[in-house]
Amino acid sequence: MAAISHVFTIGYVAQMLERDEDLLWDFSDELEPEDGALWVYDINDGETRAFTPAGIGMLREMIKDQIDRTDSKLSGA
Template sequence: MELDASRVGALHSGGIAMHVNKVHAVFTIGRVANDLGEDEDWLWDVANGMDTEDGVIWVYGIGDDGVMAFTDFGIENLIELIRIHKENPEPQ
């Protein structure tokens, strides 16, 4: 399988194309909820449909527990989703 380096932001070294990960930090959903002044459970419901391409990942520790976390890009997308959900709240 050949990589198209122009499409993935690759670094060329000795004829080998390597993907460069530009994410240097992620923020847990608890941290993001606190920073945005939102309820963590509600925020989880809002973010639940996000995909990796949207800037959300799962971070796993020891055992089966994992936590949702966001890149800077993911936080930007989440803020937009929050705005949409607040403008058009679903009936309860």
Template sequence: MAAIAAVFTIARVAEMLGEDEDWLWELSIDMVPEDGCLRVYGVGEDVATAFTDYGIETLKTIIDDLRAIGQAPPPLKRPR
């Protein structure tokens, strides 16, 4: 496996996928590092959710599965 060279914040992923950031956060709660989802800890209580390329693909799969069964909101906008 190649080393992880970069991660994308949840805000950036929401923009890339055209999805609501809060909804993606809800989907990410059960994701683990093996799924490509990381928690980045800053000073004090500052915590950010970030995704590897694999994590973004995992999110896309989750979203597609939920849309297929009618349990997902419509996208906010067309993905980039």
């Protein structure tokens, strides 16, 4: 496995995926570092979630499985 060279903050990923950041926070609770979800710590006790490209892929799959599928059922597709 290649070393992690960069990550994207949860706010950045929310914009990228055009989804609400709170939704991604909910999904990220199910992800582990092995899935590409990490904690990033800053000064003054600041912290946020960040994702590797693989973690973003996991979030996309979760959205597809749980959100988009539900939307399809509701619209009768």
